Amino acid sequence: MHCKVVIRKAPNIEIFKCNSDGASRSNSGPNSGAYCVRNENGNLIFAEGRRLEDGYNINAEVVAFRMGLEHCIQHHYVPLIMETDPLMIKNIVDGGWSIPWSIVVEIEKIKH
Structure with missing residues (x-):
């Protein structure tokens, strides 16, 4: 088991993260x-984690990102900051990198 310290920086305005x-x-x-949603005060509003289909690590990262985004949209948690550790997701969603074939469907869902 590996542990690392994560420090959450609260936004300066009324925004969800x-x-x-x-x-x-x-x-x-x-x-x-897994994903968690916090309000502007840093209070935990919701968290969910689940077992996903077998696959590559990037698949798990993208599915977790999409699950969090969909939950926030469905519950009107906007404005919203989405934060994840792989820079690859940002670069793909922004259009700077080509999409690996294994995550095309998930990226299209995120963009939609």
């Missing part, structure tokens, strides 16, 4: 994903 993370036991192996 969603942090997501995905993990894979091995590439390609058992995956899980």
Whole structure:
């Protein structure tokens, strides 16, 4: 088991923040994903984690990001900051990087 300290920086305005993370036991192996939503005061509003389909680590990261985004949209948690650790997701969603074939469907859902 590995642990790391995560320091949350609260936004300066009334805004929600969603942090997501995905993990894979091995590439390609058992995956899980989770996200949490906090309000402008840093109070936890909602958190969810679940076992995902087996696959690559990037799949777990993208699915966790999409799950958090969809939850926030469905519950009108806007304006919203989405935060995740892989820079790859930002670069793909922004159109700077090509989309790996294994996550095309998830990226299209996120963009929609």
